Amino acid sequence: MSLPDRETAPCCLIVDDEAPLRAVLRRILEQQGFRCRDAASGAEAVALLEALPAALVLTDYHMPEMDGVTLLKIVRERWPETAVVMVTGVSDVDLAVQCLANGAMDYVTKPFRVDEIRGRVGQALEKRQLLLENTAYREHLEARVQQQARAYEDLFLASLQSLADALEVKDPYTWGHSVRVGQYSLAIARELGLDADRIAQLELGSRLHDIGKIGVREGVLNKEGALTPEEYRHIMEHPVIGWRLLSPLLRDAPHALAVVRSHHERVDGRGAPDGLAGDAIPLEARIAAVADSFDAMTSGRPYRAGMAVDDAMAELRRCIGTQFDAECVAAFARAMDARAFPLPDSRVRRPVARPSLVA
Ligand SMILES: [Fe+2]
Helix, strand or coil: CCCCCCCCCCEEEEECCCHHHHHHHHHHHHHCCCEEEEECCHHHHHHHHHHCCCCEEEEECCCCCCCHHHHHHHHHHHCCCCEEEEEEECCCHHHHHHHHHCCCCEEEEECCCHHHHHHHHHHHHHHHHHHHHHHHHHHHHHHHHHHHHHHHHHHHHHHHHHHHHHHHHHCHHHCCHHHHHHHHHHHHHHHHCCCHHHHHHHHHHHHHCCHHHHHCCHHHHCCCCCCCHHHHHHHCCHHHHHHHHHCCCCCCCHHHHHHHHHCCCCCCCCCCCCCCCHHHCCHHHHHHHHHHHHHHHHCCECCECCCCHHHHHHHHHHCECCCECHHHHHHHHHHHHCCCCCCCCCCCCCCCCCCCCCC
């Protein structure tokens, strides 16, 4: 075995209550190129390790106050990367087995030979190095897997967003609607103190809330006049269509799914599709309902300009208790006062920033 480089040589800690034995062991290991420290007791060894961890602890078993197994247990718990080699009496086979069971890398029986000490210590350090490399490799692999999973998730969300954008491209006057509903919902959620995961799901659900309109006939979707009862029923199928479409994809995002299904519920129970009332409507859906309606009111249509912001806010307040949740409307008003999102310019008829369509 070649001698380790003095600078990078592993640091060994020798623990024995007999000074002559410590000196012998130290000389053997230093001749092998290791850097060494020594301690006369378990307590002193722990103090030395606290100051500077070691790659290897070579400890006697029979010591007053703290025996070798107790020290072994402490080292395994506090310095799991440190290899421990136990020195035991020749008749202590059971004890040696007990040491291995408690995590000792190896043991040496007294009286020992110089080459035996060198061999066992060298093997223990090599084994330790392999274990460290193994752990580092596993952690690296786990990080790579997580990175890949995040990349897939981002790609998946981008695909869903493209689907929502494709829907808006069919109707240029709603271009940007889902993005704005996402912004408004996010601002309300922050005002209400929702946690980060629910906020992220709410934003996703808001961006995708009308995706079910893909299943609505275009003639009905873009009709400029009043809808017939049949047409209204048809268009109001979009929350359930969207929910069915996204359910297999968003199994891990129930709050996002709730927004898609329940954003047309009303707090008085007269909404669709389930006729839920009050707190039975998921909070995320009550938030999205406010955001959705505000954007619908302030957006221009081909046949009318959007409503002024103050008028739209007055309408939201008027519909508290029937259509909207009071806390959600109040939170939206606070977010608006705090300029948490850009105010819509209702004098401008959309589309204002429609991208050119690629044939
Ligand atoms: Fe909708």
